[in-house]
Amino acid sequence: HEAAQLQAQRDREMHEKLMEIQRKNQEKQTALHEQMLEQQQVSFRNPRMVYNFDCMLKESAAANLILVQENHERQRLILKEAEDKRLESERIARENEIRLREENEQKRDKEREDARNREDR
Numbered sequence: 093h094e095a096a097q098l099q100a101q102r103d104r105e106m107h108e109k110l111m112e113i114q115r116k117n118q119e120k121q122t123a124l125h126e127q128m129l130e131q132q133q134v135s136f137r138n139p140r141m142v143y144n145f146d147c148m149l150k151e152s153a154a155a156n157l158i159l160v161q162e163n164h165e166r167q168r169l170i171l172k173e174a175e176d177k178r179l180e181s182e183r184i185a186r187e188n189e190i191r192l193r194e195e196n197e198q199k200r201d202k203e204r205e206d207a208r209n210r211e212d213r
Contacts, residue, residue, distance in 0.1 A: 095181045095188075098181060102181075103174065106174040110167055110170055114163065120159055121159060124156060128148065128152050131148050
């Protein structure tokens with residue numbers, strides 16, 4: 093039960109991390125877009141700027157692509173980390189279960205031994 097609570101807590105933390113990364117990337121993309129729009133307005137007032145604007149559009153698209161790729165990589169790493177933690181929790185839970193079973197067996201054996209010793213006396 094504790095392992096399930098820990099896992100749920102970890103899942104929530106991972107989800108929060110993912111949401112934070114997505115929020116930051118959205119902010120970066122919005123800033124790039126606003127910058128692009130500002131540049132666009134300047135371009136239409138100054139025809140010589142049109143070429144520069146075209147270059148900036150291409151740079152912005154490339155920067156956006158890099159952001160998206162970085163975001164996917166971060167998400168992949170976070171999901172892998174979450175999966176590793178889940179597997180570790182399961183392993184610990186199994187070990188605890190085995191240890192508990194062994195302890196209970198030892199207790200029962202000791203109780204039987206004590207009962208036998210009382211009968212012998």
